[in-house]
Amino acid sequence: MAVPVLGVLNEFLGILALLVALFLLWWGNAWPKGWKVTATVVAVLLLGAVLPPAPQDRTSDTVAEADVKARNAGRPATSAHPRGTAEQAQGSEPTTDPEIPDFRGLRLDKAKKRAQVEGFTVGDHDASDQGDGIWMRSNWTVCFQEVGTSPGGTRTIDFGAVRTGAPCPARDGGPIPWPRLPHLIGATWTAAQEKLAALDPSPDHVYADTIYGNDSLPDEGEYDEWKVCAHDPDRRERITDSTWVRLWLSAPENDCPAQAEEDNGSAQLPDRDDDGDPDYHDPFPGDQNRNSTFPDGLTGSSGGSGGSSSGSSGGGGWGGCRSRWC
Numbered sequence: 001m002a003v004p005v006l007g008v009l010n011e012f013l014g015i016l017a018l019l020v021a022l023f024l025l026w027w028g029n030a031w032p033k034g035w036k037v038t039a040t041v042v043a044v045l046l047l048g049a050v051l052p053p054a055p056q057d058r059t060s061d062t063v064a065e066a067d068v069k070a071r072n073a074g075r076p077a078t079s080a081h082p083r084g085t086a087e088q089a090q091g092s093e094p095t096t097d098p099e100i101p102d103f104r105g106l107r108l109d110k111a112k113k114r115a116q117v118e119g120f121t122v123g124d125h126d127a128s129d130q131g132d133g134i135w136m137r138s139n140w141t142v143c144f145q146e147v148g149t150s151p152g153g154t155r156t157i158d159f160g161a162v163r164t165g166a167p168c169p170a171r172d173g174g175p176i177p178w179p180r181l182p183h184l185i186g187a188t189w190t191a192a193q194e195k196l197a198a199l200d201p202s203p204d205h206v207y208a209d210t211i212y213g214n215d216s217l218p219d220e221g222e223y224d225e226w227k228v229c230a231h232d233p234d235r236r237e238r239i240t241d242s243t244w245v246r247l248w249l250s251a252p253e254n255d256c257p258a259q260a261e262e263d264n265g266s267a268q269l270p271d272r273d274d275d276g277d278p279d280y281h282d283p284f285p286g287d288q289n290r291n292s293t294f295p296d297g298l299t300g301s302s303g304g305s306g307g308s309s310s311g312s313s314g315g316g317g318w319g320g321c322r323s324r325w326c
Contacts, residue, residue, distance in 0.1 A: 100157075103145055108161045109137035120157040121150060127160030128169055128176045134161065143168035165241040167201060178238040184231055184247065190224045192231075192247055203239045211248040211260055212269045215278055223249060229256035253280045 103111040112122045126132045127143045144160035160172040179199040184192045211229040226249040257267035269278035277291040284290040289297050
């Protein structure tokens with residue numbers, strides 16, 4: 001009798017007591033096998049009779065059911081669309097449709113395909129204040145989405161997009177917040193690149209040039225400590241995804257020209273032998289026939305004025321190209 005009593009008090013205690021009793025019955029009792037079987041069946045039936053019924057499985061409330069219960073209880077209802085549709089923004093009843101996918105950040109062509117799979121009729125427009133037409137959706141990125149319903153009852157979604165690479169406006173139809181060029185004068189080439197890379201988005205086109213017309217940049221990586229004397233665009237001008245940022249640099253051994261920002265590339269460094277090598281890095285500042293490119297003498301030079309003339313015109317000077325594009 002202890003088994004059903006414990007089953008009334010606690011179902012777990014009842015089951016545990018049943019297991020102990022069956023163990024003692026079968027392994028610690030000399031009863032005949034038929035009696036043991038009968039006692040086992042009776043104990044199980046008695047325990048089953050006193051145990052409480054198992055709870056019935058049921059599906060959880062849908063969002064619509066939860067809203068009805070909340071309204072009946074005087075609580076605010078929840079919305080199935082946390083971002084909201086146009087109808088909900090006007091105060092209509094929340095919809096019971098599944099949560100609307102968030103397509104923002106996707107390429108426009110991919111967003112359109114996925115939205116169509118979800119059953120939406122899709123529209124799109126330029127999200128900036130330019131109002132440009134959208135021709136190649138693969139070159140645009142979704143910034144905004146607005147969900148509605150057509151007169152025929154079809155769900156619609158309208159995407160506001162910008163050209164890929166451009167930042168999203170603060171509001172649909174607003175200006176694109178292109179970054180502005182920071183203060184770079186006096187910074188090294190490395191530091192200037194870091195400042196530009198920190199912009200969101202960072203410019204794609206940045207290149208170096210020499211501020212002095214008769215100077216030339218060394219190989220890449222060797223002018224990291226050269227300093228910025230001027231740049232184009234000017235400071236605080238907007239930088240778009242198509243802007244080229246040009247930085248005019250000077251070697252650490254030289255100061256920037258007095259009018260660096262006005263006469264970029266027109267100032268000249270001292271070059272006493274007129275061989276195209278400014279004195280600051282010319283290993284032979286007084287020898288026109290030898291410079292940093294031809295330390296053993298200019299090709300074809302034989303000394304004298306003829307050799308000097310040949311070296312000056314065809315030697316190792318800057319040759320008209322001073323930037324990293326040459």
